Amino acid sequence: MRLLGLFLCLLLPLTAHAACEGRDLRHDLSPDDKAALDKTLGDIAFPEGNHWVATKDGTVLHLIGTLHTNDVRMGPVVDRLAPVLSQADAFYFEVTKTEMDAFEKDLAKDFSPVLITSGPTLVDLMPEEDWAALSATLAQRGIPSWMAAKMRPWFLSMLLGIPPCLMTTPDFDRGMDARLTELAVEHDIPQFSLERIDELIAMFDSHSLEEQVASLTRLAGALQAGDDQMITMANAYIDEQHAAILELAKIQGLEASGLTPEEFDAEWQSFEDQLLVQRNANWMEKILKLKDQTAVIAVGAGHLSNDHGLLNQLQQAGYTLERADF
Template sequence: MPDITCARLDHAATPRQCRTEVEVFGMDLMRLFALLIFLFLPATLHAACEGQDLRPNLSAEVQAELQKTVADIPFPEGNHWIATKGDTVLHLIGTLHANDPRMDAVVARLMPTLEQADAFYFEVTQDEMDAFEKDLANDMSPIMITSGPSLIDLMSEDDWSALSGGLSERGIPAWMAAQMRPWFLSMMLGIPACMMHDPDASHGMDARLNNLAADLNIPQYSLEQITDLMAMFDSHPIEKQVQSLVRMAGALGGSEDQLATMANAYLEEKHVEIIQLARIQGLEESGLTPEEFDAEWDSFDQQLLVERNANWMQHILGIQDQTAVIAVGAGHLGGDHGLLNLLQQAGYALSRAPF
């Protein structure tokens, strides 16, 4: 890893910190990035997240816009759907990657049904996450800039100051952030500071279902490989990644209130509402024109949802004559390019089931 010049970095950083790799102290997307954060940041204590649901205080105009948008989107609600075609039965479970104690009751309700499954499919299985963790401890190049200019050389001083300030709130020192890949920093900005060092923060619904499958000795499979996911995020030139990071920094910062809103909406099974509210608020907070914001949002949507859903469908359509659980982030279920719509187009009969 190249040396980092400290002149514009955190003045508290030691010379060794400015030229050495980050010390290791120790998936779906939140699990993956939570894992990376826990691996590479020094352990400190934070208060538990105690945000408030933002929806009751939305203006009448925003509420009307939100409901109109949601009404026009296929399959906007439901965290448990059953897709059937011949002798193939798929239980699609929308998950939330952040922890919430209320999920325990959901898993208890689902267990009598899911324990009959022949296989569980996750975005990435825990075993593969564990293997990736070991590899990353020895080679951090997937998330670090290992050659060429650092981020402080690719941004203006004002942009770097604003970005590093937001990361500092999450316990990420500037000397470290300067060598991180822009797409990774974008993800970290979306995680509220209160989650950053909570050891249970990533024990969400998918983690609970992973444990359930392991306890029941039901085979588990991944719908994607972490290396492919990394390659997708890093497919654009670093200069374009930096441009998107700077333009969207104002809209990316996750707060405790946003986390509480997301968790409540998830447990109400309103997964499309979560995404559309984030889009409405993101435009307001970004400071961009609607055209500029839409271009950035649509680029994220294309990578994070559309392309991944299409790739996952190649695996899902290969499941034949068995009962399987497909446990993925709830945001992947609804919409024109969501898994539910894609399955319906492929000839599956869909029915909403209890959650």
């Protein structure tokens, strides 16, 4: 998200704009869809709660599920959390602000990590009709086709997930991660990263360019987020329903993709494995090494739930978990 924020600041004409306004799509679910969603959530480990405390021997971990985009309702949440979290020995983020700032400084000089630097561009690699549709969608986000054609497909996928209204909203990336960073700085608490940015980009680029293009082509419709999706995600986050965010995205993605359920499930599993399963496994190697301290683990809320989620993995590792106030 911070990487996208830099891109917007460097290349797009940002202007003051009202915050995203939309409808919470949870209210539009049919009774059958609502029942199916509830059943699915009932089978998921730790589907709710943005603040959990995991304890084992002398180690106390405060797991905070975050949302990377700004929401004014986060202010009171941080105020409530501050008395407890300010006593921690360390904060662990996906990537610390200091490391992200250093990366962004380099990226401002050399944007090649997110560009196709040689060979055919997306104009050449995508079917003409699909490229025309994608170009039109990106134009709504202020990205001209000549620029988009040179971007790595994984980066475009991330851009499609940001609704146009958010891309022109000041401080859109002052999400819970940023606010907790401010809290750590205020109380002079050391901060550490759970992953390196170069490792993250390497993971995004682990598939060939042709495979990335094919996936982007199939999922372009499903990846697009608008005001309604943004509002739904933000409301569900404040309601601490992080598993529901992912399951709703899956339901809506299938409808928008035009793919068969089998085709979409294959794409979704690939997405989930790359962005959640693999990263969670890598993070757990570092988290399980924390001993005899109180630490805050602040990561995207989607990383908490399910069998591969951090909460279930900690429980399997012998930690006692208790949901806490948020």
